[in-house]
Amino acid sequence: MSKTIEDLKEAFAGESMANRRYLAYAEKADKDGNPQVARLFRAAAAAEAIHATNHLRTLGEIQDLADNLKVAIAGENYEHSQMYPAFIEDAQADGHQKALNVFEWAMAVEKEHEALFQAALDTLKDSDDSYDYYICPVCGHTHPRTAPDKCPVCGVSGARFLRVH
Numbered sequence: 001m002s003k004t005i006e007d008l009k010e011a012f013a014g015e016s017m018a019n020r021r022y023l024a025y026a027e028k029a030d031k032d033g034n035p036q037v038a039r040l041f042r043a044a045a046a047a048e049a050i051h052a053t054n055h056l057r058t059l060g061e062i063q064d065l066a067d068n069l070k071v072a073i074a075g076e077n078y079e080h081s082q083m084y085p086a087f088i089e090d091a092q093a094d095g096h097q098k099a100l101n102v103f104e105w106a107m108a109v110e111k112e113h114e115a116l117f118q119a120a121l122d123t124l125k126d127s128d129d130s131y132d133y134y135i136c137p138v139c140g141h142t143h144p145r146t147a148p149d150k151c152p153v154c155g156v157s158g159a160r161f162l163r164v165h
């Protein structure tokens, strides 16, 4: 791998992380009663997202729909079958209850994501079904079509789910 390819991958990872970090900081700034700093964090986060996408595109990693779904399926599968099980063992060994909790939630939801992506890939050519998704704001549980009464992963009320149109 050339140094530039390595640099693009590192820049994609760094910008992606900055985007999520700034959005979390923006939420905190709003809660702390500073909407102007919240706006600045959201503005910078939007710019970092553009940088991240530019780097990913330059890497040639934005492909056609079927290939992108295959990459997503492999990534979700790796996370729920290898990465999170290993992390859960570490959290248990360290007695880190909070980490154990968020790893278990993520593992459960990555499994759902793999199935959703797989179903989308399987029906790519013959489905024109159209519907929204509902996301649990606590654990990320991803529910097609409707919000459940109660999150099956973490138990939060379905009224709090976020709709993705």
Ligand SMILES: [Fe+2]
Residues within 6 Å of the ligand: 076, 109, 110, 113
């Ligand atoms: Fe996922």
Ligand SMILES: [Fe+2]
Residues within 6 Å of the ligand: 136, 137, 138, 139, 140, 141, 151, 152, 153, 154, 155, 156
């Ligand atoms: Fe949940």
